[in-house]
Amino acid sequence: MKKFTTLVSTCVPLNVEDVDTDQIIPARFLKATTREGFGENLFRDWRFTAEGAPRPDFVLNKPEHVGAKILVAGKNFGCGSSREHAAWAISDFGISVVVSSFFADIFKNNALNNGLLPVQVSPDFLRKMFSVIQADASAQLEVNLEDQTISIKGTGGKETFDINPYKKHCLINGFDDIDFLLSIRDEIKSFENSRTHA
Amino acid sequence: MSSKTLFDKIWDGHVVKKIDNGPQVLYIDRHYIHEVTSPQAFAGLEKRGIGVFRPQQTLATADHNVPTIDQHLPIKEALSRQQVEKLTENCSKFGVELFGLGHPNQGIVHVIGPELGYTLPGMTMVCGDSHTSTHGAFGSIAFGIGTSEVEQVMATQCILQTKPKTMKIEVNGTLGRGVTAKDVILYVISKISSSGGTGYFVEYAGSAIGSLSMESRMTICNMSIEMGARGGLIAPDEITFDYIRNRPFAPKGEALEAAIETWRQLRSDSDDAFDIIHRFDAQDIEPMITFGTNPGMGIGVNASIPSVQDLAPGSSPESYNKSLQYMGFHPGERLQGKPVNYVFLGSCTNARMEDLRLFAEAVKGKKKAPNVHALIVPGSKHVEKQAKEEGLDKILEDAGFSLREPGCSACLGMNEDKVPAGEYCVSTSNRNFEGRQGPGARTLLASPLTVAAVAITGKIADHRNVL
Numbered sequence: 001m002k003k004f005t006t007l008v009s010t011c012v013p014l015n016v017e018d019v020d021t022d023q024i025i026p027a028r029f030l031k032a033t034t035r036e037g038f039g040e041n042l043f044r045d046w047r048f049t050a051e052g053a054p055r056p057d058f059v060l061n062k063p064e065h066v067g068a069k070i071l072v073a074g075k076n077f078g079c080g081s082s083r084e085h086a087a088w089a090i091s092d093f094g095i096s097v098v099v100s101s102f103f104a105d106i107f108k109n110n111a112l113n114n115g116l117l118p119v120q121v122s123p124d125f126l127r128k129m130f131s132v133i134q135a136d137a138s139a140q141l142e143v144n145l146e147d148q149t150i151s152i153k154g155t156g157g158k159e160t161f162d163i164n165p166y167k168k169h170c171l172i173n174g175f176d177d178i179d180f181l182l183s184i185r186d187e188i189k190s191f192e193n194s195r196t197h198a
Numbered sequence: 199m200s201s202k203t204l205f206d207k208i209w210d211g212h213v214v215k216k217i218d219n220g221p222q223v224l225y226i227d228r229h230y231i232h233e234v235t236s237p238q239a240f241a242g243l244e245k246r247g248i249g250v251f252r253p254q255q256t257l258a259t260a261d262h263n264v265p266t267i268d269q270h271l272p273i274k275e276a277l278s279r280q281q282v283e284k285l286t287e288n289c290s291k292f293g294v295e296l297f298g299l300g301h302p303n304q305g306i307v308h309v310i311g312p313e314l315g316y317t318l319p320g321m322t323m324v325c326g327d328s329h330t331s332t333h334g335a336f337g338s339i340a341f342g343i344g345t346s347e348v349e350q351v352m353a354t355q356c357i358l359q360t361k362p363k364t365m366k367i368e369v370n371g372t373l374g375r376g377v378t379a380k381d382v383i384l385y386v387i388s389k390i391s392s393s394g395g396t397g398y399f400v401e402y403a404g405s406a407i408g409s410l411s412m413e414s415r416m417t418i419c420n421m422s423i424e425m426g427a428r429g430g431l432i433a434p435d436e437i438t439f440d441y442i443r444n445r446p447f448a449p450k451g452e453a454l455e456a457a458i459e460t461w462r463q464l465r466s467d468s469d470d471a472f473d474i475i476h477r478f479d480a481q482d483i484e485p486m487i488t489f490g491t492n493p494g495m496g497i498g499v500n501a502s503i504p505s506v507q508d509l510a511p512g513s514s515p516e517s518y519n520k521s522l523q524y525m526g527f528h529p530g531e532r533l534q535g536k537p538v539n540y541v542f543l544g545s546c547t548n549a550r551m552e553d554l555r556l557f558a559e560a561v562k563g564k565k566k567a568p569n570v571h572a573l574i575v576p577g578s579k580h581v582e583k584q585a586k587e588e589g590l591d592k593i594l595e596d597a598g599f600s601l602r603e604p605g606c607s608a609c610l611g612m613n614e615d616k617v618p619a620g621e622y623c624v625s626t627s628n629r630n631f632e633g634r635q636g637p638g639a640r641t642l643l644a645s646p647l648t649v650a651a652v653a654i655t656g657k658i659a660d661h662r663n664v665l
Contacts, residue, residue: 022629034237074517182353188355
């Protein structure tokens with residue numbers, strides 16, 4: 001997994017609540033057997049018409065947001081399915097941070113397991129971000145994982161965010177959960193034995 | 199000693215190790231896999247040069263993108279066929295038991311686990327599918343995971359998880375005539391919202407829940423994820439034990455009786471043990487239907503769509519209006535009488551015998567409305583077989599319907615079973631997200647009885663008045 005420390009970038013504002021995983025990556029695009037290429041179909045039905053033409057009014061298609069690495073979204077982002085493809089699609093598209101005032105549990109885990117940082121902010125700060133980005137699409141956010149802060153460059157708006165210390169350690173070091181679990185396989189076997197003989 | 203919930207007891211009994219300031223290493227008793235969320239996990243194992251750690255605790259089926267007619271023929275759609283073939287290849291290579299197409303045990307992963315007796319009380323169970331919460335109906339911890347976590351379980355039979363908080367949802371009293379488990383859970387989600395359970399594991403309790411059959415309890419637990427909860431469970435009782443008796447994978451004879459004695463201890467100590475409790479009265483619950491694009495947007499089938507002023511504080515009117523616009527509805531409007539051309543009876547929520555029986559009984563001797571296109575999809579080969587043995591297929595045929603073959607089908611439309619853009623579908627599945635049943639499709643979630651009423655009348659109706 002790639003390492004994450006700090007990021008300064010412009011943002012894509014998606015001011016919609018309850019963005020579910022079926023919007024992030026519709027089920028019909030889950031048929032691949034590798035992790036790559038899902039970015040092409042990120043927000044497929046919001047981004048493209050049925051005929052495949054880009055919808056000019058959708059934020060990801062607006063020229064001023066092209067290349068942004070931070071997605072700012074309304075509360076309850078990532079609800080619905082457990083499909084990790086949602087996190088893969090967002091990362092594959094080039095987004096490294098998703099900001100919202102509330103994340104669905106499984107999506108949050110999936111994101112963290114793939115080096116995509118979910119940053120949960122207060123509803124007030126989220127509103128402020130939307131208004132700043134709306135006023136000036138070139139506004140930048142700075143996300144500092146070490147300090148656990150997110151700030152709006154230039155305006156001085158800043159908030160700290162929570163992250164599980166273990167997950168933070170994993171992201172900063174590009175560390176993998178499976179490496180850790182494999183390293184304690186003997187403990188797992190002892191656990192199994194203790195149950196068998198209980 | 200402080201009191202514990204049933205969830206705490208099962209969870210704590212499965213913790214292999216606690217990481218300081220981090221998640222816990224949770225041991226998994228049963229791992230269910232299917233074709234969609236497993237291939238990348240198997241590829242991960244291959245890359246590391248390791249096998250499945252405990253293949254005998256892993257069970258696979260093909261369900262998400264299998265066709266529901268002519269299952270004996272090769273799958274027509276190339277990508278779907280490849281994904282199912284990949285599962286077959288992986289299971290054979292890694293020594294995992296697979297109930298693939300054509301196998302008498304094949305079906306939707308959350309339908310076959312319980313019916314085979316593979317799902318048992320007190321266990322921890324995971325699957326790369328959010329509706330794994332279904333198995334909680336047996337008094338077990340079951341929840342959906344992502345593919346990286348599928349790989350963790352394959353590699354070590356463990357998963358790194360932060361322990362959720364606990365919520366109790368009590369439904370007391372007697373359910374009204376024609377009010378089903380599906381109505382109960384749609385009602386609860388409409389009260390709690392699609393994010394109200396996030397961060398929690400739910401225990402359902404109360405006399406109305408206790409009176410439900412196992413199949414109804416599965417419907418309830420299945421939709422726990424739709425309020426954001428990781429999962430839901432119900433303390434096991436005699437109804438649970440009776441269901442488990444004589445299931446092929448379940449313990450038998452003395453071993454079963456000994457297990458039941460242990461399972462009887464699976465109880466929450468007291469209400470103090472929960473982080474939060476919600477109580478509902480069964481008498482307040484009507485047959486429900488959703489009108490929006492998340493499962494929390496539900497109303498009684500006779501009610502009007504709430505206006506923007508009625509939204510919970512902090513809700514976004516823009517998101518609400520966007521949702522209604524997608525559905526083609528307006529605040530204050532009534533759904534009753536609206537023409538509907540598609541119905542779907544199926545999914546891991548409502549494709550068990552009880553659901554098929556309810557539907558068949560309701561449409562018996564009547565005729566399907568000519569405008570309605572109906573997809574009636576059993577949850578498993580066993581359900582299909584039993585439905586035929588009970589003559590339900592004949593009842594359905596006489597009424598103008600036909601019984602298909604098992605799979606997830608039009609719940610998420612990964613196979614050919616899709617609802618066309620702009621069409622309404624009253625569905626027993628669990629999600630009404632935009633495009634869930636096909637691009638542009640508009641889904642209204644409801645019980646098998648409401649679906650029967652729509653199928654017969656061709657429009658949204660209260661089944662208590664028309665059947």
